């Protein structure tokens with residue numbers, strides 16, 4: 001896959017016509033990448049479509065072998081799950097209580113609610129870090145489930161010791177590495193650590209472009225993997241999904257090129273937000289498959305999300321994940337940047353953001369993060 005970087009990145013000053021009548025909706029709310037499914041995955045699904053009359057006998061083992069080999073762990077350390085939801089369910093059924101951070105990924109809280117499992121929410125600091133002595137606030141018998149990089153903050157904790165502290169405190173710690181491969185600086189995976197109470201969640205949705213097949217994996221020590229496996233449903237992952245995973249893992253170069261594309265596109269998305277006149281106080285780069293915009297209070301995040309949706313552009317209001325005032329915009333493909341820019345221009349007009357106004361004070365947001373532009 002190749003991108004025209006010059007055309008893509010040259011353009012914050014390009015004037016885009018303010019009309020998109022008839023465009024299909026743009027879904028930028030679930031952080032899917034614009035990466036096409038890996039061709040080897042599609043090919044394998046086609047080749048095996050005639051096997052729909054069979055249970056996926058033997059295929060799970062094949063997929064486990066492929067995931068174990070790709071991550072350099074043993075097969076007894078890998079448990080395939082029906083996405084992050086089944087992974088969270090298995091963890092919560094084991095630990096019976098959840099500790100998670102806010103702002104944080106809503107998927108964990110939703111599963112805890114669905115299973116009637118008590119949840120403790122640990123508020124992050126204004127800089128989206130764990131607070132000092134954070135582990136004292138935790139429910140020690142619970143599972144601590146956290147994404148690194150985190151969604152929706154798009155950042156990782158700065159502390160070098162947080163994971164050791166968590167492992168010493170909690171009965172189970174789950175590090176969700178869904179976005180690890182798209183982080184700008186290389187991040188070491190937790191899969192090679194040896195603590196028995198550590199699990200790592202691996203998603204195939206973003207870097208492998210397989211969000212539609214709902215497959216992920218928990219990686220951990222064999223005893224915990226075996227305990228969790230006892231609670232699994234009968235073949236929770238279907239035949240075709242397993243073939244897609246096996247096919248995708250046959251082509252590691254495609255994954256590398258997909259993650260490189262996300263990293264290349266992300267700054268242009270952040271710039272599209274930064275250049276939307278009068279809508280945002282701040283635009284942020286992240287280490288995830290999305291960028292962030294802090295909406296001017298006079299505009300309001302909810303109003304802007306609603307206005308964008310009315311124009312066929314779906315983005316996420318981070319209020320639901322503990323970050324009111326912020327929008328999360330998925331990084332998909334190059335063509336979408338122009339459409340997003342156009343949609344934001346329509347909102348500038350519709351919400352009166354383009355009108356002259358008195359100036360507002362500097363942003364109070366954390367300075368450490370990579371702001372693309374301050375107050376605008």
Ligand SMILES: Cc1ncc(COP(=O)(O)O)c(C=O)c1O
Pocket residue numbers: 030031082083084085105107147150151176178202203204205211214215216
């Ligand atoms: C932190 C985090 N974990 C997991 C997922 C999704 O995982 P999957 O699609 O593999 O179930 C997401 C998707 O947005 C996410 O943000």
